[in-house]
Amino acid sequence: xxxxxxxxxxxxPLAPGQRLxxxxxxxxxxxALAEIQxxxxxxxxxxxxxxxxxxxxxxxxxxxxxxxxKAVAKALGLPEGHVFGVATFYTMYQKKPVGQYHFQVCTxxxxxxxxxxxxxxxxxxxxxxxxGGPPSADGKWSVEEVECLAGCGTAPCVxxxxxxxxxxxxxxxxxxMIAACQRGEYRPWAH
Amino acid sequence: xxxxxTKPDRHLYTFPGFGSEKFPNLMLRGAGDLDNWPRRVxxxxxxxxxxxxxxxxxxxxxxxxxxxxxxxxxxxxAGFPAGLKWSFMPKDTPERKFTRYLxxxxxxxxxxxxxxxxxxxxxPHQLIEGMVIAGWAMQCQLGFVYVRGEFLWLIxxxxxxxxxxxDAGYLxxxxxxxxxxxxxxxxxxxGAYICGEETALLNSLxxxxxxxxxxxxxxxxKGAFGQPxxxxxxxxxxxxxxxxxxxxxxxxxxxxxxxxxxxxFGVSGHVNRPGVFELPLGTPLDFIVNECAGGVRGxxxxxxxxPGGSSCPMFDAKDFDCPMDFDSVRDRGSMAGSxxxxxxxxxxxxxxxxxxxxxxxxxESCGQCTPCREGCNWMQMILQRIEDGQGRLEDLDLxxxxxxxxxxxxxxxxxxxxxxxMESALKKFRDEFEHHITHGTCLAKGPGLLARASxx
Ligand SMILES: Cc1cc2nc3c(=O)[nH]c(=O)nc-3n(C[C@H](O)[C@H](O)[C@H](O)COP(=O)(O)O)c2cc1C
Ligand code: SF4
Ligand code: FES
Numbered sequence: 001x002x003x004x005x006x007x008x009x010x011x012x013p014l015a016p017g018q019r020l021x022x023x024x025x026x027x028x029x030x031x032a033l034a035e036i037q038x039x040x041x042x043x044x045x046x047x048x049x050x051x052x053x054x055x056x057x058x059x060x061x062x063x064x065x066x067x068x069x070k071a072v073a074k075a076l077g078l079p080e081g082h083v084f085g086v087a088t089f090y091t092m093y094q095k096k097p098v099g100q101y102h103f104q105v106c107t108x109x110x111x112x113x114x115x116x117x118x119x120x121x122x123x124x125x126x127x128x129x130x131x132g133g134p135p136s137a138d139g140k141w142s143v144e145e146v147e148c149l150a151g152c153g154t155a156p157c158v159x160x161x162x163x164x165x166x167x168x169x170x171x172x173x174x175x176x177m178i179a180a181c182q183r184g185e186y187r188p189w190a191h
Numbered sequence: 192x193x194x195x196x197t198k199p200d201r202h203l204y205t206f207p208g209f210g211s212e213k214f215p216n217l218m219l220r221g222a223g224d225l226d227n228w229p230r231r232v233x234x235x236x237x238x239x240x241x242x243x244x245x246x247x248x249x250x251x252x253x254x255x256x257x258x259x260x261x262x263x264x265x266x267x268x269a270g271f272p273a274g275l276k277w278s279f280m281p282k283d284t285p286e287r288k289f290t291r292y293l294x295x296x297x298x299x300x301x302x303x304x305x306x307x308x309x310x311x312x313x314x315p316h317q318l319i320e321g322m323v324i325a326g327w328a329m330q331c332q333l334g335f336v337y338v339r340g341e342f343l344w345l346i347x348x349x350x351x352x353x354x355x356x357x358d359a360g361y362l363x364x365x366x367x368x369x370x371x372x373x374x375x376x377x378x379x380x381x382g383a384y385i386c387g388e389e390t391a392l393l394n395s396l397x398x399x400x401x402x403x404x405x406x407x408x409x410x411x412x413k414g415a416f417g418q419p420x421x422x423x424x425x426x427x428x429x430x431x432x433x434x435x436x437x438x439x440x441x442x443x444x445x446x447x448x449x450x451x452x453x454x455x456f457g458v459s460g461h462v463n464r465p466g467v468f469e470l471p472l473g474t475p476l477d478f479i480v481n482e483c484a485g486g487v488r489g490x491x492x493x494x495x496x497x498p499g500g501s502s503c504p505m506f507d508a509k510d511f512d513c514p515m516d517f518d519s520v521r522d523r524g525s526m527a528g529s530x531x532x533x534x535x536x537x538x539x540x541x542x543x544x545x546x547x548x549x550x551x552x553x554x555e556s557c558g559q560c561t562p563c564r565e566g567c568n569w570m571q572m573i574l575q576r577i578e579d580g581q582g583r584l585e586d587l588d589l590x591x592x593x594x595x596x597x598x599x600x601x602x603x604x605x606x607x608x609x610x611x612x613m614e615s616a617l618k619k620f621r622d623e624f625e626h627h628i629t630h631g632t633c634l635a636k637g638p639g640l641l642a643r644a645s646x647x
Contacts, residue, residue: 042376044333047398048416049398051381051395052378090380091382091383092380108501109497109501109548110460110533112544113533113535113539117639118638131642145642146382147384148304149341150300150339151200152304152457153202153203153458153465154202155465167200
């Protein structure tokens with residue numbers, strides 16, 4: 001299950017909503033609201049737009065913060081609890097900030113057989129971040145370990161932001177990918 | 192137009208003899224060529240939309256009969272005959288009119304499986320054609336393609352192909368003058384393996400948490416949005432196009448009795464030329480590994496092969512000659528599953544491999560049923576203890592006692608799926624587990640499979 005673990009504060013546990021990190025943004029843009037309404041009208045039931053709307057909210061907020069969930073609930077006229085439940089179920093909705101370039105490294109079986117575990121460690125060391133941890137100090141990089149990306153035949157696979165996986169990734173290719181990020185060749189994580 | 196991928200993927204699609212009469216190419220036409228996807232190419236080079244034109248002139252029930260004659264079994268995992276599944280859909284009666292939905296399962300989450308993306312990448316129109324035929328056969332009003340969230344670029348490509356099909360009048364209102372209306376919507380998931388299970392997929396499509404539903408009611412009675420629905424895998428639906436084009440009987444001549452046709456095998460792991468290969472059902476496993484995928488890397492021997500995606504019990508050397516069809520693989524104690532063949536060489540540590548697989552299931556369990564939620568976590572913890580050199584010999588009995596208490600006692604097959612690799616590893620490679628426990632070290636020489644800092 002993909003529930004975010006409460007931060008290790010040693011204080012009293014927080015209410016579920018309070019555990020979630022906040023974003024500076026609080027509202028969806030008018031364009032995003034219009035996009036969500038257009039999507040909702042395509043389905044037999046408006047609730048079906050929950051997943052697409054959360055994708056849009058993530059694009060705007062940078063991650064799915066509590067405010068993002070509330071904004072989606074308001075836009076679709078759904079109970080907030082429903083949207084919290086959905087947002088915390090799926091791993092692609094980041095519940096805390098990620099870097100401008102978010103690397104997802106598959107370490108599942110086929111990738112593991114092809115050296116994904118050392119690759120992940122090298123990438124983390126190179127970017128100075130921890131897998132699954134907060135983004136680097138300049139907000140540029142973050143790394144996450146993920147399950148199978150359906151690129152097992154070209155393992156190990158790494159995905160940057162929303163783009164095509166890079167395949168048969170080795171150390172040299174990691175450098176190329178980082179350089180491509182610096183040139184801005186990948187689609188931005190959020191905009 | 193949406194951004195279309197400009198970089199070819201580096202999978203291998205072919206092997207000597209592919210495309211000949213012995214190894215017909217029905218599913219991977221033009222694979223590897225980025226310019227293969229438009230409708231023009233599909234119609235001019237690959238006999239595109241001929242099957243659909245034929246089907247739309249037939250009575251819907253005759254189309255279902257044709258698919259039954261072909262004998263095709265679902266390519267998503269369970270191998271259920273597609274024609275039979277379609278015939279479960281209720282028909283309109285004078286008293287009652289139904290809204291029926293067709294759902295294509297493009298979740299492709301099973302580790303070791305990477306075939307559906309190839310169809311959507313290079314032959315999106317073949318999937319669309321298959322869905323129009325299936326939609327006509329069951330008289331559906333709307334089709335959905337549930338695609339895993341990571342496949343953003345494939346969704347864009349499918350959207351572009353769908354628009355081409357709409358422009359050509361293959362989708363929309365009054366398709367080719369039949370008076371029948373049908374359209375296809377893309378729906379993007381958000382990263383949950385369990386959403387590949389058909390009822391979890393329906394919940395996810397409806398905008399809920401992807402938790403499997405209790406069956407019955409089966410989707411054909413109460414599926415998406417409470418209406419009768421049929422869920423099929425991408426490969427199953429795409430295969431319907433050649434079936435209608437060449438006729439069910441001709442298709443049934445391929446492969447073996449009760450296991451007809453061709454399917455796409457994806458070979459990954461320690462092989463020289465990993466890739467996707469379309470082969471008639473019943474092709475022996477060692478042919479796939481040695482002839483198609485170029486054999487095990489570095490001249491080593493294979494130690495274990497998972498024949499159909501990570502949920503299937505492992506094979507050891509005595510089963511490497513297994514004919515790869517649903518029934519033969521089942522008779523050898525595994526499953527043909529989704530066609531993902533994962534090869535592990537002799538230097539692989541089975542304890543680590545099993546731990547990695549179980550960690551996946553523990554992470555992806557939706558948490559609804561206690562045996563699966565708790566059981567997978569327990570298996571992971573016990574295996575982690577063994578891997579860390581702190582195992583006890585009793586742990587092996589504990590693991591052996593745990594699996595029968597998970598398998599077949601859960602709401603959906605994910606619990607059973609986790610037991611498959613666990614039980615088979617313990618049965619076939621028990622000495623490795625024992626060595627780990629008694630010596631605190633590993634028999635295998637290969638590099639480690641586990642990332643220390645876990646994100647889970
Ligand atoms: C845990 C789990 C995951 C599954 N994942 C997939 C998947 O990713 N893709 C798929 O097509 N079928 C998947 N299935 C199988 C589906 O439930 C269903 O049987 C299949 O989509 C039916 O299509 P078919 O009859 O064409 O094979 C999964 C099943 C389970 C239990
Ligand atoms: S078996 Fe596991 S994944 Fe399936 S419904 Fe139960 S808890 Fe969820
Ligand atoms: S195992 Fe890494 S992409 Fe499938």
